[in-house]
Amino acid sequence: MEYIPNILFAIILVLGVGYFTRNVKKLIRNIKLGRNVDASDNKSQRWKNVIMIALGQSKMVKRPIAGIMHVIVYIGFVIINIEVFEIIIDGLLGTHRIGLKLLPESIYGFLIGAFEVLAVLVLLAVVVFWLRRNVVKLKRFLSSEMKGWPKNDGNIILYFEVVLMCLFLLMNATDTSFQELGSGNIISQFIAPWFEGMSEFSLHLIERSAWWLHIVGILVFLNYLYFSKHLHILLAFPNTYFGSVEVKGKFNNLEAVTNEVKLMMDPNADPFAAPAEGEGDEMPAKFGASDVMDLNQIQLLNAYTCTECGRCTSACPANLTGKKLSPRKIMMDTRDRLEEVGKNIDANSGEFKDDGKQLLGDYISNEELWACTTCNACVEECPVSINPLSIILEMRRYLVMEQSDAPMELNNMMTNIENNGAPWPYNQMDRLNWKDE
Amino acid sequence: MSDQLEVPTMAEFMAAGKEPEILYWVGSAGSYDDRAKKITKAFVRILNRANVDFAVLGSEESNTGDVAKRAGNEFLFQMQAMMNIEVLNGYGIKRIVTCDPHSFNCIKNEYPGLGGNFDVVHHTQYIKELISEGRLNLEGNTYKGKRITFHDPCYLGRANNEYDAPRDVLRKTNANLIEMKRHKATALCCGAGGAQMFKEPEKGNMDINILRTQDALETKPDIIATGCPYCNTMMTDGVKFNEKEDKISVMDIAELIANT
Numbered sequence: 001m002e003y004i005p006n007i008l009f010a011i012i013l014v015l016g017v018g019y020f021t022r023n024v025k026k027l028i029r030n031i032k033l034g035r036n037v038d039a040s041d042n043k044s045q046r047w048k049n050v051i052m053i054a055l056g057q058s059k060m061v062k063r064p065i066a067g068i069m070h071v072i073v074y075i076g077f078v079i080i081n082i083e084v085f086e087i088i089i090d091g092l093l094g095t096h097r098i099g100l101k102l103l104p105e106s107i108y109g110f111l112i113g114a115f116e117v118l119a120v121l122v123l124l125a126v127v128v129f130w131l132r133r134n135v136v137k138l139k140r141f142l143s144s145e146m147k148g149w150p151k152n153d154g155n156i157i158l159y160f161e162v163v164l165m166c167l168f169l170l171m172n173a174t175d176t177s178f179q180e181l182g183s184g185n186i187i188s189q190f191i192a193p194w195f196e197g198m199s200e201f202s203l204h205l206i207e208r209s210a211w212w213l214h215i216v217g218i219l220v221f222l223n224y225l226y227f228s229k230h231l232h233i234l235l236a237f238p239n240t241y242f243g244s245v246e247v248k249g250k251f252n253n254l255e256a257v258t259n260e261v262k263l264m265m266d267p268n269a270d271p272f273a274a275p276a277e278g279e280g281d282e283m284p285a286k287f288g289a290s291d292v293m294d295l296n297q298i299q300l301l302n303a304y305t306c307t308e309c310g311r312c313t314s315a316c317p318a319n320l321t322g323k324k325l326s327p328r329k330i331m332m333d334t335r336d337r338l339e340e341v342g343k344n345i346d347a348n349s350g351e352f353k354d355d356g357k358q359l360l361g362d363y364i365s366n367e368e369l370w371a372c373t374t375c376n377a378c379v380e381e382c383p384v385s386i387n388p389l390s391i392i393l394e395m396r397r398y399l400v401m402e403q404s405d406a407p408m409e410l411n412n413m414m415t416n417i418e419n420n421g422a423p424w425p426y427n428q429m430d431r432l433n434w435k436d437e
Numbered sequence: 438m439s440d441q442l443e444v445p446t447m448a449e450f451m452a453a454g455k456e457p458e459i460l461y462w463v464g465s466a467g468s469y470d471d472r473a474k475k476i477t478k479a480f481v482r483i484l485n486r487a488n489v490d491f492a493v494l495g496s497e498e499s500n501t502g503d504v505a506k507r508a509g510n511e512f513l514f515q516m517q518a519m520m521n522i523e524v525l526n527g528y529g530i531k532r533i534v535t536c537d538p539h540s541f542n543c544i545k546n547e548y549p550g551l552g553g554n555f556d557v558v559h560h561t562q563y564i565k566e567l568i569s570e571g572r573l574n575l576e577g578n579t580y581k582g583k584r585i586t587f588h589d590p591c592y593l594g595r596a597n598n599e600y601d602a603p604r605d606v607l608r609k610t611n612a613n614l615i616e617m618k619r620h621k622a623t624a625l626c627c628g629a630g631g632a633q634m635f636k637e638p639e640k641g642n643m644d645i646n647i648l649r650t651q652d653a654l655e656t657k658p659d660i661i662a663t664g665c666p667y668c669n670t671m672m673t674d675g676v677k678f679n680e681k682e683d684k685i686s687v688m689d690i691a692e693l694i695a696n697t
Contacts, residue, residue, distance in 0.1 A: 248595055253551060261519060320645075325639070375626035376596055407636045409635055410632055431498055434469075
């Protein structure tokens with residue numbers, strides 16, 4: 001009988017971690033639906049980006065208020081989670097505060113004291129975040145794509161953090177032996193008096209409840225990640241690694257196009273030549289993207305990493321002037337469609353069955369795509385190296401090269417370039433006329 | 438009308454068996470757009486003044502394909518790029534200067550993958566170089582005390598991280614350089630990029646150039662300085678929209694420097 005709590009704990013732990021692992025595998029499978037992309041270059045720059053941008057939060061603090069608050073929650077999250085190690089060992093072995101046996105009392109006290117201070121700071125930051133979302137009503141949290149689930153999702157995450165921090169402090173405050181120790185209870189010593197006069201049994205009951213709820217809460221939160229926008233706490237790291245290491249102005253050249261253009265321009269090419277052995281077996285490449293499978297794996301990772309902060313949208317010139325385009329919505333749509341495709345695969349025993357839908361049209365409209373000025377403001381803003389512009393470009397490529405579906409004025413402009421080498425209908429021979437005007 | 442500009446072509450250099458220091462890539466706007474042609478001529482005046490041995494391609498130049506690429510027409514872009522690269526490589530061009538940040542970005546970053554490797558500089562970078570080498574001396578105090586605000590072109594700034602060259606050049610004029618609230622990495626686009634120049638904007642509550650002009654007007658400028666022919670058009674239209682064209686001029690840095 002005495003091992004029942006240990007066994008229960010082990011079961012909960014395995015279930016919590018197991019279900020999360022299952023979903024992570026699904027996430028990786030979904031990302032792999034995208035086109036392969038080579039990111040084996042510039043290893044040192046990529047690691048530098050992970051350290052500076054993800055670990056060092058260098059782009060978060062470009063907006064100081066949200067940035068500093070975020071750094072507090074981030075540090076709090078990372079450091080307080082050291083405590084989870086102790087909880088797991090205690091839970092499995094049936095010990096109580098094993099850290100006290102392994103570490104000198106002063107160090108243990110220092111650690112727990114630091115966690116308590118951080119817990120209070122996190123609580124304060126979370127309150128500010130909540131106010132920004134619900135009372136101050138910052139414009140970027142009110143966009144149309146933020147209605148309904150995305151808004152609730154943002155708040156649920158904040159409530160989770162409040163509950164977890166409160167449980168941690170409550171657990172320490174009602175732990176009589178820890179309070180008697182008098183070391184590390186920097187904050188909880190002020191909470192402990194609220195429970196004065198309670199019997200030792202009641203106190204112990206509260207402490208145990210807080211302890212269990214804390215660890216169960218953490219496991220629930222871990223599993224909530226996959227269903228929310230909050231995956232960035234994990235994916236920011238790979239995402240900044242795989243983010244672009246080129247200057248922002250450089251857009252990729254499509255290789256499939258290069259091959260065809262070279263063939264077209266080669267005077268020795270035989271247009272009627274039979275394809276060489278093995279060649280031509282492959283499906284002809286589709287130009288651009290109409291659905292998530294046409295995007296590359298980094299773009300799909302981008303979609304899962306987006307935490308809907310909306311800095312991109314708040315800097316987008318099209319969005320600022322009332323156009324439909326929102327770079328954040330581009331990322332949310334890509335993720336939602338990818339999830340839909342993933343569920344379709346799950347439901348059809350591992351095969352994607354055509355559902356008559358696609359990213360283009362069912363999620364992202366032509367109007368949004370054509371409103372982009374390719375100014376890179378969204379790319380510059382993203383604190384975790386997401387590139388909405390690359391998806392917009394890929395979808396424009398599909399519209400133009402597969403569907404000839406560009407706005408009429410652009411078709412005229414492109415015809416002019418084809419005919420006379422300028423976007424306007426002027427003769428190429430007149431290119432130097434300005435000299436004598 | 439004629440300024441007696443010296444504009445030798447690459448073909449002439451070739452015929453004389455000579456190589457220019459630099460090829461001036463005029464670009465489509467600089468060749469055909471009435472406003473942009475003034476920028477082209479101003480830059481040529483600077484090149485002439487600094488005795489730069491330069492050449493243009495003239496009728497052998499064709500659109501870079503940049504705007505087609507951004508509109509999604511990768512085919513057209515690569516056709517244009519490969520044709521241009523063939524011409525440039527045929528002449529053995531090594532260094533290119535251009536007043537158009539879109540051509541600058543495209544030739545510098547997107548041509549190498551298609552076989553065109555050139556040292557490409559924006560005209561503001563080149564003017565800075567000419568000044569620091571002592572080849573170009575700025576005289577007079579034309580702009581002393583004038584309030585000038587510089588609008589960063591997206592394809593020079595964010596796209597290629599060049600924020601300093603245009604500002605360094607402007608400071609040499611003794612002007613009073615004032616920054617807009619959104620500048621450098623956070624500068625707002627003028628609204629012309631990504632092929633928007635050639636189409637009507639999507640439905641919204643304002644045109645982008647009007648919003649960007651508001652940013653500029655907040656600095657109470659005498660002159661709005663630009664470094665891109667498309668930005669110049671957009672900002673000029675924005676100033677006209679606000680009926681301020683009598684008080685505020687929109688000028689390319691090349692024009693500002695040519696007038697000193």
